[in-house]
Amino acid sequence: MVAPPDNDVLWARALTYAHGGSPALTGVSLGVQEGEILAVSGPRGSGKTTLLRCLSGQLLPDSGEVWFNSSPIHTMSTLARERLRCERFGWIGPEPCLVPELNAWENAALPLLLRGTRRKGAKHAAHEWLDRLDIGDCAGSRPATLLQAQRQRVAVARALAAAPDILFADEPTAPLHGPDREQVLRTITTAARSHGITVVLTGHGTEADALVDRSVSLIDGRRSGSVPAHHAEGSAACSVSV
Numbered sequence: 001m002v003a004p005p006d007n008d009v010l011w012a013r014a015l016t017y018a019h020g021g022s023p024a025l026t027g028v029s030l031g032v033q034e035g036e037i038l039a040v041s042g043p044r045g046s047g048k049t050t051l052l053r054c055l056s057g058q059l060l061p062d063s064g065e066v067w068f069n070s071s072p073i074h075t076m077s078t079l080a081r082e083r084l085r086c087e088r089f090g091w092i093g094p095e096p097c098l099v100p101e102l103n104a105w106e107n108a109a110l111p112l113l114l115r116g117t118r119r120k121g122a123k124h125a126a127h128e129w130l131d132r133l134d135i136g137d138c139a140g141s142r143p144a145t146l147l148q149a150q151r152q153r154v155a156v157a158r159a160l161a162a163a164p165d166i167l168f169a170d171e172p173t174a175p176l177h178g179p180d181r182e183q184v185l186r187t188i189t190t191a192a193r194s195h196g197i198t199v200v201l202t203g204h205g206t207e208a209d210a211l212v213d214r215s216v217s218l219i220d221g222r223r224s225g226s227v228p229a230h231h232a233e234g235s236a237a238c239s240v241s242v
């Protein structure tokens with residue numbers, strides 16, 4: 001086992017993963033620097049979600065390594081990975097997945113409360129992020145009474161309120177439309193830059209290109225290119241095999 005480069009907060013080497021025998025990742029290697037905002041793009045089924053789930057410790061790769069700072073995630077116990085995810089990582093999925101019995105601010109405060117933050121502080125942070133995401137008025141409402149786009153903003157607030165070291169965002173704007181998509185993406189990336197949060201986000205297209213530092217793409221579970229974001233429009237022309 002070789003330790004990762006010092007300047008990579010997240011580092012993966014030769015990851016493979018198969019869902020029930022069907023390969024989803026085939027030898028993917030990736031390094032993410034501290035504070036970097038990285039987009040992982042690729043067509044449907046190319047392995048983006050599986051990669052994020054391996055990087056965030058939700059899935060153990062069949063082979064390969066994942067390191068967070070100097071800690072190998074792939075050899076951690078389930079309990080240690082759960083603690084790492086709770087204390088250091090944030091997750092936004094394409095569906096909001098809120099707790100139906102809790103209102104919006106309680107959902108947004110949940111990771112902080114689970115970490116032992118006092119209720120007053122957690123409530124304050126939750127309200128602050130709900131306000132920034134323009135849904136402060138919904139703070140007392142339960143998920144069932146909210147629109148799907150509002151629920152997704154609550155999920156974004158929940159991830160950001162906990163100030164994670166790394167935020168994994170798997171198609172975070174999937175339930176949103178038009179200008180809402182750009183506003184939420186911009187809120188995520190602006191928050192990440194001002195709070196020093198490293199971000200790995202996925203998407204199908206190039207809508208995040210202007211907001212991220214670097215973009216890599218997957219095709220059929222393999223890396224197909226890595227370019228600085230401002231060059232991403234020409235990515236097809238300058239793709240390299242990794």
Ligand SMILES: Nc1ncnc2c1ncn2[C@@H]1O[C@H](COP(=O)(O)OP(=O)(O)OP(=O)(O)O)[C@@H](O)[C@H]1O
Pocket residue numbers: 019020022023024042043044045046047048049050051
């Ligand atoms: N739970 C599962 N069981 C079986 N196969 C799966 C499962 N999850 C993903 N797959 C398969 O693994 C491959 C990679 O899927 P994955 O969801 O990682 O890709 P993706 O790029 O995120 O796709 P999308 O853009 O549609 O979300 C696909 O062929 C998919 O059908």
